[in-house]
Structure formats: C-alpha cells, structure tokens
Amino acid sequence: MQHSSTQDTLVGLFVASGIIGLFFLAMQISNLSSFISDDGYTVNARFQNSGGLKIKSPVSVAGVKIGQVSAIHLGDDYRAIVTIKIKNQYNKLPSDTSASIFTAGLLGEQYINLEPGGMDDYLHDNSEIDITQSAIILEQALGQFLFKKSADK
C-alpha cells in the first residue's frame, strides 16, 4: 500500500469521529449528563393517587426543576409512596413543604410541584412530605361534573 499513512490517518479520524459522535449523543441528546451529578437527597411523599406519574418525572418548585421521581411503590396503607430525588443545591426546603401532582398542559405529562411552607427546619434525606395533593384524574372529574349536572335537573 503506497498511501499507507494517509489511509491510517483517515481511518483514525473515522473511528475518532464515531467516538465523538457517541459522546455527543450521550451528552447532548440523552439525559446521561444529568446522571453524572448523582448526588442529592431523597424524600418520600404519600399520595392517594399517583396518576400517570412515572420514574424520572420532573419535580419542580415555582416551575424550576429541582429533581426527579426516582421510585414509585405501594405502601401498606394502599397509598402510593413516591420517592423524590432532589439536587443537593436545593437543601433549604421547609419541612412543611407540600407536594401536588400537576399536569403540564391539558394532555401533557405529569409532574410534582412542591410548595414551600413556613417552618424553620428543612427537609433532609429520607424525610417525609406530609401534605400532598393527588393527581387529578380527568375521567373522574368529568364523571363528577356530569353527575352533578344530571342531579341539578
């Protein structure tokens, strides 16, 4: 092979571009970068109904994303225990913070909104959020509305 060294360079560039491309996909397109900073503290919240909440659903305060849902399971009182992972930089949430499940837009995905309370002590690792408001199930709300309508007549 007479063009051996240029060929080597081109093959090297080709392979390197593949690795850079994978890195680009990982960092820019997927959420891998948000996992690198895996530090944070977890709090639990009990909901009557967790609705369409999923693992990795966003958790926000005043519209700012501060963490995500890391686990959802059923407690012994038949309520949903939602484990929330909050980034360490947001460690000044009062302990009487309330959590409610909202829907982004009419048909959008569900997320947890935290409403800070007024207590002096803060939420810490493994603490529990006591005041919660369940997800609004559209079908239930519609059903109640229609039931009321027909009862009024």
Added chain:
Amino acid sequence: MLQFFQNLGHSTLARFNKLGRASFFLIHALSGFPKVAVRPRLLINQLYSVGVLSFFITTISGLFVGMVLSFQGFHILADFGAEETLGVMVAASLVRELGPVMCALLFAGRAGSALTAEIGLMKATEQLSGMEMMAIDPIHRIIAPRYLAGIIAMPILAILFSCIGVLGGHLVGVSLLGVDNGSFWGQMQAKLDFWDDIFNGVIKSIVFGCAVTWIALFEGYDTLPTSEGVSRATTRTVVNSAFAILGLDFILTTLMFGDH
C-alpha cells in the same frame, strides 16, 4: 403437477443448502478473527474502503433525513401547539429507527455491493483458488478482515448518521422554522435515555452490520464465477440485505421497545 412439487422441493432444498453453507462460512470467517489481530494492516485497509469511503454518503443522507424530518414534523406538531417536542421527535426517530436502518440500507448499497463484487471477481479470476494453492486460507486472509471491518464500521456510521441528522433537524427546526433552541434540546434530553434509546440503537446497528456484511461476503464467495454470476450476486446482496435489515429491525424493535 408432479413437476410442480419437484420444483418446490428442489428450491426448498437449495435454499437450506445455501443457508447451511452460509453458516459454515460464517463460522469459518469468525475463526479467522484472531489472525486479523496479528495483521492489523489488513483490517485498516478494509476499514478505509468500507468505512471511510462510506462516510460522505452517510453523513449527507443523515443531514437531509434530519432536515426533512424536522420540516414535516414541525407542521404536524404545530397543529397541536407542540412544536417544542420537535427535538424529541427528530432525535428519537433518528436514534431508535432511522439512524440504524437507513444507514444499514445505505451501507448495503455502498459497501455491501462493493464487497460482493470484489470477492466475486476474485473468485471468477481464480485468485481465491490461487491462494489456496499457496496454502493461504482465503477465508481467513480475505473474508475475516472485511467482516470485522464491516462490524466495526457500521455502528460508527449509524452514530454519525444520527448526530448529523439531529444537527440537520436543529438547522431547519430552530434556525428556519423558529422553534425555541432551549426547548428543542431540553425536551430531547428529558425524554431520551442513553441506555434505552441510544445504546439500543447502537446494538441494532451492530446487528445490521453483522447481517449485511455476512450476506455481502457470502454472496460474493458463493457466486458463479462468471460476469453474469457476479452481477446477480451483487443484486442479491442489496435485495437480501434490505430484507434482512427490515426483518431484523422489526424483531429488535419489539424486543427493545416492546415493553414501553
């Protein structure tokens, strides 16, 4: 009537016969991989002709696929006021499906047909027999490096296809149609998972790389040693590769994304 069953039986047996030869061929080629490690020069030459030379067709197709996807997606999503999810749509369809599949189809047309023609012509001009006469195993020396190069090059090309496609989608979506830059990337990052989406896409492309290169090399190796035989083998490579890619893609998609 009897003639019909005889033909049917003959073609069935011929197909299974070919499948069996292809399997032995594959095992033989795989057993040559350690020898490729001893002579990396053979692999680099093949990576050049299979990978580097397919670079431009792949990236340019990726750019245009991403641009068209973004353009079409925008008008449909705009009806629902969901333009912000354009990034998710473009990236998800590219990374999960279009990247591996389109890239494999291009790869079959660009590199697969070239491999078949090259090996077929080597056989027609009795170069392979000549090697055997010199006690060089042609499958280890000729086929194995090409096969390994195909398996390595295919995922790299698919990754590049997806990257350039997303950038093309960004170009049209954000710069031309005015989707918000932040939500284009932000929604994409929120919805796509590295292992579920990107890694599965890479696995897909590796499987396609194995299948396409196997078909291309075997059709070349198994060709009738005439110019007509080589031309038919090249055609069969492209057609069979396309079937294999689309069939495998369906199976892999149901396995990977079926439980969502």
